Amino acid sequence: MEQSSTLQAFVKLGSFLFNYLVEKNNPNTGPFQDFKGVLLKAEAQNSWFTPENLEFSIQQWANMLTENNLNKWLEVYDSTSKKKPKTVAIIMAGNIPLVGFHDFLCVLLSGNKVLVKLSSNDRLLLPFLTEILVANAPYLKGYIQFTEEKLEGFDAVIATGSNNTSRYFEYYFGKYPNIIRKNRNSVAVLSGNENQDELKALGNDVFRYYGLGCRNVSKLYVPKGYDFDKFYTAIFGFQDIINQNKYANNYDYNKAVYLMSNIKIMDNGFLVLKEDEGFSSPIACLFYEFYEDKSILKKDLKNKSEQIQCIVSKGWFDDEIPFGQTQSPDLNDYADGVDTLDFLLNL
Template sequence: MPFLSKYLEYVAPGFKDKIIFTEEKVEGFDAVIATGSNNTARYFEYYFRGKPSIIRNNRNSIAILTGNETVEDLKNLSEDIFRYYGLGCRNVSKLFVPEDYDFNSFFEAMYHWHPIIEKAKYANNYDYNKAVYLMSEFDILENGFFMIKEDKSYASPIATVFYEKYNNLQTLKEKLHADKNQIQCIVSKGCFENEIDFGETQKPQLWDYADSVDSVKFLLSI
């Protein structure tokens, strides 16, 4: 970050002397934008209480599949899953699928990402998580570089995507609405309001603010 700030000052001199990095207690501030884990967010909310703030915590992105997706849709979905090794909050970490969903087409569409297993750190995570799942006798589906596991959690580890089955789209919509503070993006095709197209999660527009909070409006209101 210090390097990036210096570069920003170079290309936009107006920022010079306006960016400070510190490990000391933060004092004398007017407002706060902070990000961290769910646990960290609780400390931030307490520490910065009484000041205008945007406190961001863990969020994950999900995809809703119906079984009617085209091969192109699923290939685009692979971008949402694997780009940046799946580490971002806009990466799809969980699928919602119908009870009778057949994963064969899904795995076929993912396969062109198989060279990712040649990356040592990714491969180490794949091997570790697979070993944990097998030793724990969890049911998984995998193709040699990627696993899916039925799980109610939204956050999945590297090289894994969780999935959950649904019977009724309306019931699913109600669940996702209740869990909205855990979700960053919803990828689907004609299933959900404010959905994002397959393959587009890592291409946010300028107005696609994180957590749907307008940061510019917040700053202008201070």
Template sequence: MASDTNTITAFVKLGKYLTDFCDNCYSKTDKVDSELKEIVVQARHHNGWFTEDNILFSLKQWGHLLTEENLREWLYDYTFDSNNAPKTIGIVMAGNIPLVGFHDFLCVLLSGNKVLAKLSSNDKMLLPYLSKYLIQQEASLADKIEFVDGKLENFDAVIATGSNNTSRYFEYYFGNKPNIIRKNRNSVAILTGNESEEELKSLGEDIFRYYGLGCRNVSKLFVPKSYDFDTLYKALYDYKDIIHQHKYANNYDYNKAVYLMSQFKILDNGFMLLKEDKGLTSPISVLYYSHYDDESSLRKELEELEEQIQCMVSSAAGENEVKFGETQKPNLNDYADGIDTMQFLLQL
């Protein structure tokens, strides 16, 4: 059995609404929906990381995904039971990038359950507005969507997204209920030195989109011993204007000062720092790198770190790998932490 047709239809209408809105914004016509435009402005003023460009990018990706064909193809492999009573699913949303909790929201509603969402203070404008639009398309969703400011209560299961630190609190508060608790993840790229200029330019999108704040952003490079970073820097030069965003620039200046005072060896192109480091989680404006001798051995090492890695980018782009420039364009079945959210909800 399929998911509820009326709910699917509402999301398809939302997808077209978002696509039309973004197309009108990019073409600078006078047909731009003024209400959603005002929400975008409010979200931008509320959170300095949420630039108009990044918000529109997120809206455009969701507009692209929310088509009837995409939704039905995604849901085809799941078994839905209309006899199951709807459960109330608590969702604790992160706020690092615009609408980062939308996929969980989508899964809960399409699985026939109810959303009880606690929004991040960093991203509390966009989803309530999109929910209002959905309810206008399908009135029954009004009883299935609730946002709370305080403590989550009266829920049957929970999906909570946070850091390694917050996950301990989530385990404490939600451990007695069915749950998905997400921790820190980062994305990495394997370079061989044979990448084309176009591939390296596309890698810039994986690094700089959302200022590197997402778990799908590449924060670490693995390069061969003799790698020429000048080639990479030349390809990334198109992203130089990122330094004009004051919050990003403050991080760049701070990290550069700390590294220089600590006498760390860094590479600097005026808008991004490269630092050799074993870690995977680099600060904003910094890209870590490590050298490798043998690519097959490296891949085996990375398999052991799979619980810390969200995306692995390479020109090979084999199974479970992502092509350059594609990390911020996940499909509907690309689940955070590799945990099938829809299957979790349907088994409750």
């Protein structure tokens, strides 16, 4: 299988996604109508998958799946090898829409075959997009398989889950070449000099996908004496998030637990702020921690790098993410910092 042919199939898929967004209010062709139906079913199956978040995910992939972006990403790799394709099993998470699509893309562009075990929370979107992909490149049908059964007949594994499930994955798949991902969270480091536009953009990093993604900011590092009113004022425009029932239930529950435990919190009616050294804050909550010395904080975050997916800041770190951009990664922004494509090309 030629990489260039597969690349063109993904470019056509990107065009399909882009054109769907243009026509979504009046889909006039069969595939667009079918996709709209799949999106409605995905929303009904998983109420975290709101129309807004589904559309955002589709837009991100429409932006990335262009010929220019794909070629620019791939040009740094030596993909000239004609090795026999290996079968790579992917165990996908389902916390946000199409969260496993990047692994799926990497496997096929590396010339390997993919065996997909979908999450029960996101089992409709990728199979439909695969149909569009195969319609443009029929040979890919022999390279893609979905299964709900026990995984068998594979040569390598990519598995994404929690710290608990990672132990299971390591036990069963440790003898195979693997990438096994654990819990990670993202943080924001504030200097106290951010303007309202920057803090508002940070709200997107906190609230997009209801904070369920590993790239969502779940903790703030703020200077001693930080004025949280500035932050709360900037994010007030996100207040409608409380109208989502599951989010509201989590907000009410977590707030009640903190109050009953006499834990000091701050609250604006849709987001609880709690001082905490941990990274993984509950839904509708955001942890924060004060710092006094910039160099000590940078050293501390470096020591905890295996727990951190992204750092949002301005002028602090070489690999920092700008405010508002955590959920718009580039193709070479690999989960956990592990180069998935390099791993697959060297199987």
